[in-house]
Amino acid sequence: MKVAATLSKQLIFKYEHQADDLNMDELVQAAARVIAPLWPIETFAARHPWMGLEEQTFEQTARRLKQQLLVDIYPKPSIFRSAKQRGEIDEAMLEKKLMYWLDSHPSDLPRETAEAFCKAALKLDEIPEELMSSPHVKKLAKQASSGVKADRETSFIKPLSVFAGQKTAHLLDHHVIKWCKLYLDESQSAWRLPHREKGFYSAWRRLVEHDPALSRAERQRLNRWPEEPRDALKRALAALDISNGDMQDYLEAHLLSLPGWAGMMLWRSRQSRDEEELLLEYLAVRLSMEWMLIEPHLPLSKPKLEKERQLVPLIAAWLHWGDLTPDEWLELSPAEQKARLTLARRFDGMTCRRLWLEAWEQTYAAEIKKVTANQPAAAETSEPVLAQLAFCIDVRSEPFRRALEKSGPFETYGTAGFFNLAIETCELGSKHSHSSLPVILKPQHRVKETAEESSFKSYQEHQKAAASLSSAFKTMKQNLLAGMLLPEVSGPWLSLQMAARSLAPRKAGEAFRKARKTWLKKPQAKLSLDRMETSETGIPVGFTEEEKTAYVRQALQMMGITDRFAPLVVICGHSSRSTNNPYASALDCGACGGASGAFNARVLAALCNLPSVRQRLRSDGIFIPDDTAFAAAEHMTTLDELHWLYVPELSEKAQKAFDRMNSALPDVSRTVGAERLAELPQFGYKNPRNEIERFAEDWSEVRPEWGLARNASFIIGTRRLTRGADLEGRAFLHSYDWRNDQDGSILSGIISGPGTVAQWINLQYYASTVAPHYYGSGNKATQTVTSGLGVMQGNASDLLTGLPWQSVMLSDQEIYHAPLRLLVVIEAPREHIERLLEQDHGFRKKIENTWILLASIDPHGNWENWTKQNDE
Template sequence: MKQHFDEKEVLHELKHYLPAQAPLMDFVHHNTLHAFQHISFHEALHTANEKLGYQVYLSLEEFRKLFDQGRIDEKILLRILEDKKGINASNWKNKLLFGQYDANFEPRVGRLRGLWKKQYGIDLDSLIHPNLFRIVGGFLDQGISIWNFPLENLSFLEAIKKLESNSFSSLFRSKSTKNLLFTTELSIEFLLKKLVGSNSALYEQYLFDQQFAHQGWSGMVSTVEDLPQSLLDSRKISLEELIQFELILEIDSLNYLLGEENWKALENNLIDKLVPFNAEIEPSELMEVLSIWQEAFEWTFYDQVLAGIQFNNPNVFKSQNKSFQGLFCIDDRECSLRRHLESLDPNCETFGTPGFFGVEFFYQPVGGKFLTKLCPAPVTPKYLIKELGDGKEREKDLHFSKHNHNFYTGWIMSQTLGFWSAIKLFVNIFRPGMSPATASSLRHIDKFSNLKIDFDELETQQNHLQVGFKIEEMANRVEALLKSIGLVEHFADIVYVVGHGASSVNNPHYAAYDCGACSGRAGSVNARVVSQMANKPEVRAILKERGINIPETTLFVGALHDTTRDEVVFYDEEITNSIYKQQHESQILTFKTALDNNAKERSRRFESIDTTLDSAEIHDKILLRSVSLFEPRPELNHATNALCLVGKRELSKGLFLDRRSFLNSFDFKVDPEGKYLLNILNAAAPVCGGINLEYYFSRVDQEKLGAGTKLPHNVMGLFGVANGIDGDLRPGLPAQMTEVHDPIRLLLMVEHYPQVVLDTIQKNPATYEWFINEWVVLVAIDPETRKTYLFKKGQFEEYIPLNTQIEVVKDIDKLIESHQENFPVYLFNQA
């Protein structure tokens, strides 16, 4: 235990462990346990369980039930036990199946501060949290509050001091406590000495106990401190100020309830020696048993996938004359749409790539006050793309106006428009429809507006950003995009670039349904931008010099796939030739049928829809579902994600993967040295891995790592959700997004020679960490033999699947009508 208290060091440590979820507007998936990513996966989970009390695996009872149901293969379990336990495998099998363990324990966090309750019977959390959350929420508010906090560009604590100086009432019950706020000696150490005593070795433990009693609010403050731009209306606040204010509130409550002379610092109440928060973790047989079950659960599925890849021999159409080509996001929700398109039109060709399509920029819509980031969260763009239009105001509704927050206008509106609003709400129950309250992916950009993508020397800078791209910069990005997916020849007449977004109503987590590669926004602008770049003759001239000859006859067309409504909007204003229009109209019909079929496939997860109905009829029900005010599950987003495949489409084209796979196109022949592969893995590991792990941890611990059920959620200041008006902010995902999810790590498969993959991942330590510590399971697939090699302990070893055959299905429609649960891997469309 530390004997000296270093405030900066402890604050840094706290920020490292606290949730790092951004505000709702920028809800981008990430590894919930990012603080432990520097150690191996199972060690990290044991540590998080012991220190913070997180549930990190399914329960022992759940694993045993999965085994009884056959969802954990006994052959796989025995292989893992033999690998890990050798001659003791049978003994450990008995422990897994019949062992009895006490799962109840007290985590390290909370033990010291809990003495207030044990010694004095005082629950500081219930006394302080309601007021603390309301004050912090009011300070961070982004538009819900009727009265604005007296900011005047002040920091949080400065604003509190101003309130106390100018108000008749006080936030504190004791005058002496209020005086603490204005003392020149005010510091965390000064306040802890009053609460804990002179034993500074206890200070760090106390702060962890305090802040993890409301990890959601503390995590939000920490995020806003580090990234003030994450709030549109920025605020000056720090974790240090939050802690100082909360410590003063604690002293104030103790003074009020017990009297200033009638309580002693906590060090006087210590009976048993506390285990330091960062002390070494002792081995736990229960955690080891759970880790073995977890691997058996994962490899039961992985083994089917790897066997399926080896047995797969799809009936692939080999013609160089493609009816059309489509570039889609690698998103697992596009996996099934691509399959349906290819089934309807064997002459088409589809590709997968991160949905920002390699063009990183901020975006300013017509009339937009703020800039929107449209690229992966870690990337800081240097470019600005502006929407050009007629300046007409977008759709408005008087029901959604801040005028109804005022005393007089609010009363008038409630007596007039209020009655009409009640009628509209009643009608909407039976006939849901789009409204200004709907988060619609189509509103991100006007279909008929123009974009300023060309660099203009007369308008070089705005907000320190370059407006538009230079021709060379455009060519670099289009080249990187096309070479990374292996599309360097045999271009179709029309190449569709299809971004994605989602529409929903009454859904605070709407950004989590959009494109993660676009920082939680729809990918429509990116699709249009890269299409316009690729259509420029000057760009194509540069690309030709670099070995990519795009014919003059090829036209790139941007589009947006709304994954909730299963609709596609084409930004097809550039199609003027009558022959191209005919082709496009024919392909629109193909998309329409594929979207109907996709809606049918999605519907099998929804209790309220009969999946045996006709596809078009089901699609109509899906459209209603997307705008229903009372629908907590407009779609299941990334639920059940489990795989990421980096390779040619032929590798998985004959596999039915049940919408569980991220598909990133890649051709090892175009990239023999792994140059573009490095960029792919630098994105795939944190993005796909982050999505996977946030679903994993939100599923296994819905209360601490997930957001619980969304039904009691209340939006706080437009930046987070809490249960009711006084609850802690809920990080992670709501149960309605994770309840059908199987919590298994991402299996990332790369079609390239193992040595090239090994050399590639070692070039970036941040990417390598994901694989060497097994947060993502990595497999290399030899492109010539299709043998699979598992990355383990720093090297690749051949993995021979235990599954010796994979069932072939003839009719996928009948398959998806059979049940709601996850399917095993099937083969279809085999030659």
């Protein structure tokens, strides 16, 4: 006891002297780079998990994750083999990359020896386990270790609870998950966490001493623990004997232990000043509990990797791929052995798979180069363009645009689905608003739906009745006595609903939706476009006349529609429809914060029709003809349909275009639907149209659509580059004409806005495919929606951050999404690209560190690669 007391006093003394030297806030913010903020699933926002690590190369990040977490972010060998069998990887490209690597990494071995070894290793044939564990190989490693330097890989810090045993590490995670669920819960629990209003750490500190899941001794260890989270974090770091130089790495290791819950804490900390210290409080709770659990076992010994154990896989590689026997290895001189071990260390499995990935990416880039080079010049047509349609850059728009252009005299354009409107939207009768723009931006205006008082009152009453019924049902479920009566009361109705949705999901879904719409009787709503009062959040409602014009001007310039206006211009938002799907918002518009782009489309179309806006635009050289009308529509991606949202009074020419388009849309829907249905797992569709509608309504359907799976490129240029080309729904298409952007501001805006969103989407699909156990969200059938925030597997897992298995995989063995990093193709002169890279440091770093790939097409059609991979 005296020894323990002495040690305790020493730790407190150490803690007190370290406290003045540490800035916990800066330390936590620096450590937060290893995780990404996680938005609630109801407003699912794509983000890639390595956004804070882009100052490092992709390979450096891959090696760190492999060594520290055993998480591999390069595709598995089986994925590469399947891609090669499908013809997606050019073997000549892979051979070329290997030759370049050998030229760039000179060896003391004869060229033919090194080349033969690397070619054998590049086949991705795994070393047999019996060879790795062979006593002969271990003996060879022991004999060689005396003359070979040990591997000097970076040693990454891990939480001490890991060294106390996996049981302790899992127990720590279990406790932290429990407290996170209690604190963050928004809608599911019947009782709120006591003292929640005082903050996460304070609530935990007051309650943990009464936690029955802890032993009495464990609770007593925290009796005199600090009341403030900063002090607690400092004391825990000191008690765990973490040096000042290792503190950031140690905090990073803990954030990576549960990146989902930590990511949610990070997101919440950025939403309001009341919770800006939430991530620090999370770490204070986690490290305090870690010390509490492992204190009896301190100090812990950490296993060291012996030199001979490092050499075993290297020698085994030469016996397997170098076709050597143990006797032949012993006959080699020490210098020859060292040269072979050095080559095996450099050309390891990760290097092999890096070359495969680059070959796969460049094979795809070669296909895009071929497609864009083979586009014929625009042909003169006798029929003038009747309609121009602006779609979101979403990859699901590409097949629809292609089919629509083939169906008649229509032009399509691509732009970000929020149409450059920095708004939050508020639907009729709702007290809640939604930020309808990319999550990297903040809304500057609120737009509300309004209606006449007489019709609005009835609608509001019906809305309140529906909300009251839902609230009463939830309250009864959570009440002990009422919950016993609830099955008797609701059973017959819910049984009928279940039977209808299960046996006839398509017809039942349509009937329920129509019944709700008929009962609510939503009146014709108007939009609050004119500047009104300031909302309770401090954001003004509506726009001034100057703001209206500025938003329309910017939107038209970003779309590339500033002259040659057709009689009808359609602004097309997009959304998806699915039932019983926690990931429904992941299928909506990523540029609109995980919601439909319909509201933004209506706002922009209405602004474009205002005479005052058109008059002001003329001073900028943008002349919109009086007989040109702007309409709004919504592309329903699950149904491959275009639904009209807002159609103003049309001129004779615009009416002709409207009628022509309406006659073409059914065939367009059938064409695109058949193309998309062919990509979904086949079950023998008798009626394709009915099956498409079933996908949207069946509450047992785990894959209503593929979403943005197989996305691979972001093409910024005129439609001439890709018009008529079948890009297989894999390309984000953004309209851009460099001739109208002499200062480069439009291109810069595309890269920083839509380009960033596209990259986040791309790498989220990538991560969910290559490391589904860590970055994905598992099987939809076994997910649990928790705290109204997200999903878990079971009741005590991390808050899952990525996409479910059904979004990226065809089966347990076969992937659907191709894990390629985003290829950005820009149609512009070389000097424009150079200017962009010089001005945008962040974008240049992404290119240099191979987080994205860049190519350009100059006005003469010449293709240039800007990503200097290892064969250039």
